[in-house]
Amino acid sequence: MVAALDSNPAAVLAYSDHDILTASGRPFDPFYKPDFSPERLRGQNYITHFVVARREAVNAVGGFRDGYDGAQDHDLVLRLGEVGPVVHVPGVLYHWRQAPDSVAADENAKPYAFDAGRRAVADHCARVGIDATVLHGSLRGTYTVRRRLSSTPLVSVVIPTRGSSGVVWDKVRYYVVDAVASIEANSTYPSVEYIVVADSVTPPAVLEELARVGGDKLRIVPFDEPFNFSRKCNVGADAASGDALLFLNDDTELIAPDSIGEFVGHLQSTDVGMVGARLLFADGRLQHGGHLYADGPIHSLFGWPGSAVGPQRMCTIPRECSGVTAAAAAMRREVFDAVGRFDEAFPVNFNDVDLCLRVRREGYRIVWTPAAQWYHFESVTRVAGHTQDELDLLLGRWREELNHDVYFNPCLLPGRNDWLPRPMLSGISADVLGGR
Template identity: 35%
Template sequence: MPFDFRRALMRVVAPVERLLRRRRRPWKLARASFDHAVWLARRDADDTPLSTPPISLIVPVYDTPTRYLDELVASVRGQRPGSWRLILSDDGSKSEATRAWLDAHAADADLTIVRNPVNGGIVAATNAGIAVATTPWIGFLDHDDALAPYALDRVVRALDAHPECRFLYTDEVVADDRLRPLDLFLKPAFDPVLLAGVNYVNHLSLYRRDRLLEIGALRPGFDGSQDYDLLLRYTAGLGPGECLHLPYPAYLWRRDGASFSARHLDRATAAARRALAEAHRRPHREVEVEGAVNPDLHRVRFDLDRDEWPLVSVVIPNRDAFELISQVLEGLIEKTDYPSLEIVVSDNGTTDPRVLALYESRAAGPVPFRAEIHPEPFNFSRSTNRGIALSKGSLILLLNNDIEVLEPNWLKEMVSCFDWPDTAIVGAKLLYPDRRIQHAGVIAGFGGLAGHWYIGQHENFPGPMGRLWVRQSMSVVTGACMLVSRAAFDRVGLLDEKDFAIAYNDVDLCLRAVAAGMRVVWTPFATLIHHESASRGSDETPANIERFRREQANLRRHHATDRYEDRALNPWYSKGTSTPAPIGVDHLPEAR
């Protein structure tokens, strides 16, 4: 009887899927997902020995329990033959047990042990290990952690497939003292915007030795965040394709609270913010770094001490809806702190005399305002494009009439996000009136189309690895509050009036910008209320249902969203619900 691969695979996948449906005991799901990943890696492994090791793994050691050293070394020795060189750099250990272990293994042919005579700290010990490394790639392991099975086989094959790569990082497993999985850190593709808010990269990271030496390796003075500082300096200036994410849980991070950064969080946070301020300094302009939504994470303040602000044209489609248009105009004119603003209302047929009088009064006010009425059936894209044609600003804010302003600095925050290179579009955090999340970014591919993630979660829900507490790059943000550069419109075109008259026009625009190599940024530091679709008629009429289905088909046709792999989403996450969770895939994802 031939081997039934599908049946064998489902023996592994099915427990993961059952746990996913139950949504209980996250550590069980983490263990099942990790076991599944290792099973796939074993099935696909290449055990061919390498003639020359491409990777040196450097481990700073200080008074390390011998059990931890045994487990770490065993995890490395179990990797692909010939793929590694292990360098243990002892930082003047005082523990008799640690010293005896190092003495006992001094003659091991597959280990290099560096004995530093005094305790100089983790930076000095790590740099001493780098100094004796000769391989083209260098990775770092903490002395109480371990590698997952087949980690280096996956890494070596990814590096071979991508000779342009200069930096590679993997997913990781949070483990207990016995290295049993408790949680998974499933990471997005490389994102310098996200990296400015949280060190989501962490373990396992691989650096080119030549570049590492060029930048001076690790620097003293950043205790607790020395790896974050290194990462920021090393990746600065690297281009697309040079920083790769390998979606494989290659690293076992034993989290016991004993690390320097855990015991001295304030010092580590201060060091991280000094590194961030230096990394994001602008010519003739310093930047400040403060706490994010969670005060232990980071917000680089590009909006402080800024002398000039570009003209922002706010384009609002509207028809009647007196309460909504009154509220949004009041929020823009009286509650928003932005010095260079014009407002264009693109109206498709208002007859309400109260709205007409409101237009007239706002046109006589201090903020440049015009309302152009063009009676026609509602076509969001056409109305928006008409407003854009009437606008003058270098930045254009597409704003629904059902948005409510909460605090004055929101627009300065959105504009300041254009300090990130190649930014075309910036989106805000939107809440329902009951303060639950309505928009924290959109994932292309959700449901085979595109959808909001973590919709309906509480206002300060962290998301994976605290990502909803900081800025990050997304593939898509909602058009309900979307700031777009005129240069982006010039490059990729306006909203598609034919194929996306009502729905998915924002998704289509964002995906066109991403395909052109431009950046889409989402920020939680601009938060507004969205009274979603309050001014629209019912979407449940037969005509509207048919139109919506056509636009869904158009989205799949234009952007293949039924198989789209969004760089903001880890390939191990589900796409069927707004709250993604690990799933059992049938093959290992490739580096990206």
């Protein structure tokens, strides 16, 4: 831990992974953490007890404060994260003893600790300019940051389509019509327009029904070129009037009414470049929980039950990811243009991966939030597979980033989406040599 700080002179704090130790001395439930994730830290004290901090930084932020019993560590780490870089040392360097009266043994042992944690997060939000109400989350020890919108800018929902139809839940549907209709019927966000980029093969009946459903919020943009998802998204963005762009696959259906407002709330933070949604298959399984780029790209927790809380509750908390799928993702127009838009050299696949990596290269955070939620009928209207040219282009451009995902712990097995650990040696993966 000290070596990690020595290697990073600007860093104010170092933390490591941990596990739980039973009364009989058996370790279990290791928590392999991401590198510093401020969004996740607002929703959960994932850093917990064992940290090493620079004395001058601790003194500068006022040390431990009275009135936060049980959450002193969370409060201090939030304040330190506001003033300087935080480094993560992968590997289980301490055991959290499961004493009879500890939270490790019983989450209800110290209810006052979670009340203090909520206040610590609320104080932090006020300090960093996030106008929000902070509530207890659905699970003990988690917190919901409900952002207030300073305005409701026009959101342009860009939907590429061929006007395809299919059967979902024993009912024939035109996907793009139902995608728009679900937002019109269920969304609480007041200011949207629909930019539907329609191939020439789109049936006239679909266009007529779209006009009925979308009304004066709808603009249909004809597309007569060979299939290119990236090109269609860029054409849609050119036709859009909104300050925010929501890229949405046509084979989707809105679940959470506040989804678009949730996107806009995160995009109010100028350091957030892109926000992605929780996507479910028609059968309720999880389709997307953020991208993983460690020997990827793959979807995090792909195929898990939609009701699963995930490893260390990660499915219930907004958090930074290295990328999110463009099947349902929002950006400020200025960021989309600044990073170079979708690269049309990726006509079918990896276009969102490439875009996300360019967003992060420019220093923006990418946030995945479970509070924005759609059904995604899994690319039923997209061309299947990818070309070798697309894969070669992606790897040639981003090989290092795809081998080093800062939000995926190197103690975990790469190329998997289930958070299984590597073989361990004395609590530290044999493949992990130091901190990062």
